[in-house]
Amino acid sequence: xxxxxxxxxxxxxxxxxxxHPDRIRIVxxxxxxxxxxxxxxxxxxxxxxRTSQYLAVLRLNRLVEERRDGRHHFYFLExxxxxxxxxxxxxxxxxxFNAIDPAQIASVRAIWSxxxxxxxxxxxxxxxSSPQKD
Amino acid sequence: xxxxxxxxxxxxxxxxxxxHPDRIRIVxxxxxxxxxxxxxxxxxxxxxxRTSQYLAVLRLNRLVEERRDGRHHFYFLExxxxxxxxxxxxxxxxxxFNAIDPAQIASVRAIWSxxxxxxxxxxxxxxxSSPQKD
DNA sequence: CTGATATATTCGCATATGCGCATACAACGA
DNA sequence: TCGTTGTATGCGCATATGCGAATATATCAG
Numbered sequence: 001x002x003x004x005x006x007x008x009x010x011x012x013x014x015x016x017x018x019x020h021p022d023r024i025r026i027v028x029x030x031x032x033x034x035x036x037x038x039x040x041x042x043x044x045x046x047x048x049x050r051t052s053q054y055l056a057v058l059r060l061n062r063l064v065e066e067r068r069d070g071r072h073h074f075y076f077l078e079x080x081x082x083x084x085x086x087x088x089x090x091x092x093x094x095x096x097f098n099a100i101d102p103a104q105i106a107s108v109r110a111i112w113s114x115x116x117x118x119x120x121x122x123x124x125x126x127x128x129s130s131p132q133k134d
Numbered sequence: 135x136x137x138x139x140x141x142x143x144x145x146x147x148x149x150x151x152x153x154h155p156d157r158i159r160i161v162x163x164x165x166x167x168x169x170x171x172x173x174x175x176x177x178x179x180x181x182x183x184r185t186s187q188y189l190a191v192l193r194l195n196r197l198v199e200e201r202r203d204g205r206h207h208f209y210f211l212e213x214x215x216x217x218x219x220x221x222x223x224x225x226x227x228x229x230x231f232n233a234i235d236p237a238q239i240a241s242v243r244a245i246w247s248x249x250x251x252x253x254x255x256x257x258x259x260x261x262x263s264s265p266q267k268d
Numbered sequence: 269c270t271g272a273t274a275t276a277t278t279c280g281c282a283t284a285t286g287c288g289c290a291t292a293c294a295a296c297g298a
Numbered sequence: 299t300c301g302t303t304g305t306a307t308g309c310g311c312a313t314a315t316g317c318g319a320a321t322a323t324a325t326c327a328g
Contacts, residue, residue, distance in 0.1 A: 003238040004245070008155040008162070010227045011220065015158075019149035020315090021142040028138070037276060050316070052277055062229045071275045071324045082226050085219075086145065092216050093144045095196045104137040111138070154287085171304060184288070186305055205296050205303050270328085278321070285314070293306070298299100 017061035022046060023054050024086065026075075028112060030064065031083045034076035087112045151195035156180060157188050158220065160209075162246060164198065165217045168210035221246045 018024055025044055029035060035043070041051040055075050058064040065078040077083065090109050094102060152158055159178055163169060169177070175185040189209050192198040199212040211217065224243050228236060 003235075004162070004242055005155060005159065007224070007227075007239055007242040008158040011158055011223055012153050012155045014223060014227050015149045015153035016314095019146050019153045021139060021146045024142040024145050024149075025139065028142070038274095047317080048276060049278085049318085053315090056277085063226070068324095073276060079226050079229070085222055085226070088219055088222070089145055089148060090141070092197070092213050092219070093141075093148050095213070101137075105141055108138055108141040150286095172302095181289080182304065183290085183306090187287095190305080202295095207304060272325100272327080274323100274325075276321105276323080279319085281317090283315080285312105287310105287312075289309090291307085291309105294304085296301105296303080298301085 014061060017057055017063060018086065020054070022050070023058060026051075026054055026058065027063065027077065027083055027086060030075065030077045031080070031112070034067065034074040036072040036074050038072075040075070083112065148195060151191055151197060152220070154188070156184070157192060160185075160188055160192065161197065161211065161217055161220060164209065164211045165214070165246070168201065168208040170206040170208050172206075174209070217246065 018027070022044060026040060029040055029043055037048050037051050037055065040046075040055075041048045044051065046054075055064060055066075059066065059075075062078055063082055064075045067074045067076065087109060090105055094105055152161070156178060160174060163174055163177055171182050171185050171189065174180075174189075175182045178185065180188075189198060189200075193200060193209075196212055197216055198209045201208045201210065221243060224239055228239055
């Protein structure tokens with residue numbers, strides 16, 4: 001079995017794992033440290049169920065790891081470098097359509113490239129009005 | 135509309151475009167210069183129809199460009215850096231499963247990282263036994 | 269220990285998208 | 299016109315997605 005094809009297949013799996021906006025945003029969120037499922041769900045405005053499913057996909061691809069503490073399941077980047085790699089990918093979407101203002105990409109690049117924000121010390125119980133730089 | 139989500143969506147489109155082994159291999163082939171559809175189809179052991187479809191996906195995502203010369207449609211990387219970026223992605227699949235021998239990844243990395251082979255001067259008419267380092 | 273609550277995962281189902289294939293169609297050169 | 303080259307279309311199938319409900323699992327009160 002040709003090695004090049006095998007490797008291409010695994011690469012394709014990696015790309016598939018990241019081929020969803022919400023999964024990319026999860027990686028983005030985790031740059032600044034571990035989060036539990038609920039905190040992620042709130043930050044990304046998703047249900048815990050979907051959040052958990054996306055995390056499962058990322059976990060299967062060895063992109064995140066789980067740490068349990070009581071009822072909370074904390075997730076963190078298993079390979080933090082992947083975040084920077086994704087940022088590099090912004091280079092290749094700048095020429096895509098005109099759907100995106102280059103200034104928006106620049107601002108997102110700045111956010112991702114900046115030293116990660118420490119996790120806000122919010123309690124996970126707060127269900128709304130968490131500060132977001134969306 | 136939150137900029138971060140918009141950008142994440144475009145990134146996800148990029149990942150989707152690359153989320154198939156054959157499309158990755160097309161990028162790989164094009165590292166060494168432009169190829170026409172038939173040459174790619176032969177090298178990748180696919181039908182011209184599928185090859186053309188995959189090229190269309192890559193073209194929509196601004197990863198390849200087309201140059202027509204008579205009956206032949208030549209394709210080449212619009213953003214050659216994307217090949218090196220994909221190679222970097224190999225870093226993140228080395229820990230995936232044990233499906234792949236690390237030595238295989240290393241060899242593929244070497245192939246991709248090496249200065250691209252000049253296109254073999256094969257005629258496109260040869261339908262089999264083209265030299266491959268699979 | 270029992271029951272109630274908080275947290276996270278899994279399941280079932282409907283819909284959408286991607287894939288592979290075959291085939292029809294279009295563009296070009298001889 | 300005829301063969302070559304490439305693209306577009308339609309079909310069957312598999313997989314991904316989104317959502318709500320059901321099911322764990324852990325904590326806590328009594």
